Amino acid sequence: xxxxxxxxxxxxxxxxxxxxxxxxxxxxxxxxxxxxxxxxxxxxxxxxxxxxxxxxxxxxxxxxxxxxxxxxxxxxxxxxxxxxxxxxxxxxxxxxxxxxxxxxxxxxxxxxxxxxxxxxxxxxxxxxxxxxxxxxxxxxxxxxxxxxxxxxxxxxxxxxxxxxxxxxxxxxxxxxxxxxxxxxxxxxxxxxxxxxxxxxxxxxxxxxxxxxxxxxxxxxxxxxxxxxxxxxxxxxxxxxxxxxxxxxxxxxxxxxxxxxxxxxxxxxxxxxxxxxxxxxxxxxxxxxxxxxxxxxxxxxxxxxxxxxxxxxxxxxxxxxxxxxxxxxxxxxxxxxxxxxxxxxxxxxxxxxxxxxxxxxxxxxxxxxxxxxxxxxxxxxxxxxxxxxxxxxxxxxxxxxxxxxxxxxxxxxxxxxxxxxxxxxxxxxxxxxxxxxxxxxxxxxxxxxxxxxxxxxxxxxxxxxxxxxxxxxxxxxxxxxxxxxxxxxxxx
Amino acid sequence: xxxxxxxxxxxxxxxxxxxxxxxxxxxxxxxxxxxxxxxxxxxxxxxxxxxxxxxxxxxxxxxxxxxxxxxxxxxxxxxxxxxxxxxxxxxxxxxxxxxxxxxxxxxxxxxxxxxxxxxxxxxxxxxxxxxxxxxxxxxxxxxxxxxxxxxxxxxxxxxxxxxxxxxxxxxxxxxxxxxxxxxxxxxxxxxxxxxxxxxxxxxxxxxxxxxxxxxxxxxxxxxxxxxxxxxxxxxxxxxxxxxxxxxxxxxxxxxxxxxxxxxxx
Numbered sequence: 001x002x003x004x005x006x007x008x009x010x011x012x013x014x015x016x017x018x019x020x021x022x023x024x025x026x027x028x029x030x031x032x033x034x035x036x037x038x039x040x041x042x043x044x045x046x047x048x049x050x051x052x053x054x055x056x057x058x059x060x061x062x063x064x065x066x067x068x069x070x071x072x073x074x075x076x077x078x079x080x081x082x083x084x085x086x087x088x089x090x091x092x093x094x095x096x097x098x099x100x101x102x103x104x105x106x107x108x109x110x111x112x113x114x115x116x117x118x119x120x121x122x123x124x125x126x127x128x129x130x131x132x133x134x135x136x137x138x139x140x141x142x143x144x145x146x147x148x149x150x151x152x153x154x155x156x157x158x159x160x161x162x163x164x165x166x167x168x169x170x171x172x173x174x175x176x177x178x179x180x181x182x183x184x185x186x187x188x189x190x191x192x193x194x195x196x197x198x199x200x201x202x203x204x205x206x207x208x209x210x211x212x213x214x215x216x217x218x219x220x221x222x223x224x225x226x227x228x229x230x231x232x233x234x235x236x237x238x239x240x241x242x243x244x245x246x247x248x249x250x251x252x253x254x255x256x257x258x259x260x261x262x263x264x265x266x267x268x269x270x271x272x273x274x275x276x277x278x279x280x281x282x283x284x285x286x287x288x289x290x291x292x293x294x295x296x297x298x299x300x301x302x303x304x305x306x307x308x309x310x311x312x313x314x315x316x317x318x319x320x321x322x323x324x325x326x327x328x329x330x331x332x333x334x335x336x337x338x339x340x341x342x343x344x345x346x347x348x349x350x351x352x353x354x355x356x357x358x359x360x361x362x363x364x365x366x367x368x369x370x371x372x373x374x375x376x377x378x379x380x381x382x383x384x385x386x387x388x389x390x391x392x393x394x395x396x397x398x399x400x401x402x403x404x405x406x407x408x409x410x411x412x413x414x415x416x417x418x419x420x421x422x423x424x425x426x427x428x429x430x431x432x433x434x435x436x437x438x439x440x441x442x443x444x445x446x447x448x449x450x451x452x453x454x455x456x457x458x459x460x461x462x463x464x465x466x467x468x469x470x471x472x473x474x475x476x477x478x479x480x481x482x483x484x485x486x487x488x489x490x491x
Numbered sequence: 492x493x494x495x496x497x498x499x500x501x502x503x504x505x506x507x508x509x510x511x512x513x514x515x516x517x518x519x520x521x522x523x524x525x526x527x528x529x530x531x532x533x534x535x536x537x538x539x540x541x542x543x544x545x546x547x548x549x550x551x552x553x554x555x556x557x558x559x560x561x562x563x564x565x566x567x568x569x570x571x572x573x574x575x576x577x578x579x580x581x582x583x584x585x586x587x588x589x590x591x592x593x594x595x596x597x598x599x600x601x602x603x604x605x606x607x608x609x610x611x612x613x614x615x616x617x618x619x620x621x622x623x624x625x626x627x628x629x630x631x632x633x634x635x636x637x638x639x640x641x642x643x644x645x646x647x648x649x650x651x652x653x654x655x656x657x658x659x660x661x662x663x664x665x666x667x668x669x670x671x672x673x674x675x676x677x678x679x680x681x682x683x684x685x686x687x688x689x690x691x692x693x694x695x696x697x698x699x700x701x702x703x704x705x706x707x708x709x710x711x712x713x714x715x716x717x718x719x720x721x722x723x724x725x726x727x728x729x730x731x732x733x734x735x736x737x738x739x740x741x742x743x744x745x746x747x748x749x750x751x752x753x754x755x756x
């Protein structure tokens with residue numbers, strides 16, 4: 001492995017941005033921190049997107065790897081050991097300067113720092129720690145920092161980094177242990193889940209400490225006692241067998257004695273979609289378990305892009321499985337904001353999402369016995385389950401109906417998508433159109449409307465012939481059987 | 492119909508509201524317009540609303556007392572809009588707001604409330620977009636200069652965000668359309684300036700350096716996109732074309748050089 005020493009910053013940035021782009025997490029949300037005099041920057045709870053790349057993904061953070069050298073040989077990864085790609089590494093100084101100068105010019109919301117594993121997880125994590133410490137205390141940066149926890153790194157290092165970052169993430173990459181064995185032989189499920197658990201405990205024990213009675217440390221005796229430990233720690237340079245001792249300043253306390261919070265924006269993870277034969281139900285169940293058991297803020301899904309020519313990787317002739325990724329995100333939102341559970345959306349017998357319908361419509365069509373609901377009286381959680389009604393519009397409806405009797409045009413003003421909602425709601429006991437509430441009929445209507453959207457996602461780069469007729473509806477020409485199987489999800 | 496005209500400022504509109512309301516001609520018989528916009532109407536009498544401190548205070552007091560802070564903020568936002576009908580919309584909205592009180596913000600089923608809600612939403616959305624998309628460049632003597640071209644008069648809404656974020660910097664946000672600027676001094680206050688001519692803009696453009704970090708940013712921008720997922724439609728819906736001429740990553744590298752990828756795509 002060769003690092004070219006003479007490389008200039010521009011080349012390095014190109015290589016290390018290229019190497020980092022397959023990580024999808026690029027949000028800057030979850031942390032709300034005003035500026036403190038003497039520092040640069042603040043963070044906004046909802047996050048800000050500063051630009052959008054040519055692939056339509058938001059650029060919120062300066063997303064780079066510290067180095068793209070790696071001792072691992074994960075088959076899906078562009079930076080694996082056996083790939084012959086140019087390798088580079090930043091110095092902490094360079095990362096800090098780039099972050100500060102980009103931030104001042106309002107190009108970015110902060111830093112997203114990940115890294116290939118150089119020599120050993122400990123060594124790499126230590127490099128990330130040094131970089132973040134420099135950025136926070138020498139460059140006085142107060143913006144957003146998202147950093148990767150390297151699986152296998154010393155828990156003390158992870159804890160230290162956690163006090164400097166806003167969000168941490170460990171990538172699960174593949175939803176099952178088997179997939180991981182197959183494609184990432186040097187990573188194991190436990191090694192990935194250990195730091196995730198540690199970060200979760202850190203966040204939780206801090207929350208408990210914030211309560212008046214305190215006592216977090218007695219509850220989590222097995223975890224590291226957060227906030228208050230300082231001292232020396234040996235960091236082993238795996239590759240060269242050198243040992244170095246590092247003095248940690250008391251964690252969680254800044255120079256001027258102010259306490260820093262541990263990972264205030266929570267942790268996230270990502271899973272690759274379509275590299276292994278797992279079905280949607282497995283993916284979604286894993287995501288649900290992560291939200292429930294590990295208190296994750298976000299699970300990201302990354303459509304598999306075949307960057308390496310490897311016999312164990314699937315060949316996907318249609319390009320990355322973007323529609324599948326889209327459906328998973330839709331379902332993910334349903335889990336987090338709409339009170340759905342994975343078992344309601346998919347089952348063992350029907351393990352994949354309907355290609356023609358979004359998960360919410362699909363669910364509603366299978367539960368026509370619950371509909372239509374009366375807008376004026378249905379409770380908030382029921383409204384949320386109506387296709388075409390989102391969190392905002394449900395809130396607006398709940399607020400507005402206190403003072404008036406709502407009708408369909410009013411609902412439109414509140415942001416309800418009547419094209420979908422009209423089959424599932426009544427206003428003053430009346431449907432919008434006098435249609436028969438028949439599952440097949442509604443499915444046909446909804447599939448026609450959805451068809452055009454999914455076409456745009458699936459076949460982005462081709463053009464559709466202009467037609468005198470609405471071919472988005474006609475080309476589908478679903479037969480009776482298609483309609484039924486779409487409704488029942490037997491694809 | 493009696494038409495009251497007022498100046499295109501928050502103060503002006505509220506004074507217009509006061510005059511129209513206190514004329515006691517009935518809400519249906521009066522109308523509020525920004526002066527020198529639109530065409531003259533037949534069979535109507537025009538009256539100019541005089542701006543006084545007293546009227547303005549009376550109206551703001553009434554809004555704050557009867558309808559609360561949120562309504563006041565909404566009206567202020569709406570007054571920054573570029574739509575010429577905004578004065579009348581604010582007037583119609585205030586009729587409901589002063590009647591119903593703070594609950595009025597939820598009553599989207601009322602057309603006047605909905606219209607104002609949309610007006611406000613447009614202004615807020617543009618503010619948010621520009622907070623995200625404004626690009627500063629290093630002008631001489633440690634000044635950061637950002638030029639924007641907003642439809643609505645939003646730089647006054649953007650300034651507090653940057654006053655907090657870039658507290659230790661001297662910066663200028665210049666509105667290319669209205670020749671206005673928000674100016675901030677390091678560790679100090681910010682203020683709005685109305686400029687008589689284009690000399691400021693020329694100076695800001697001239698002294699800005701087309702240098703290393705801008706070039707580095709363009710490099711990063713180009714490399715971060717995944718070719719297999721290219722999707723200009725999605726990019727355009729998130730980042731409308733109208734913002735791009737002012738953004739570093741879409742600008743030319745140097746005069747005469749090949750155009751940057753983003754725009755050509």
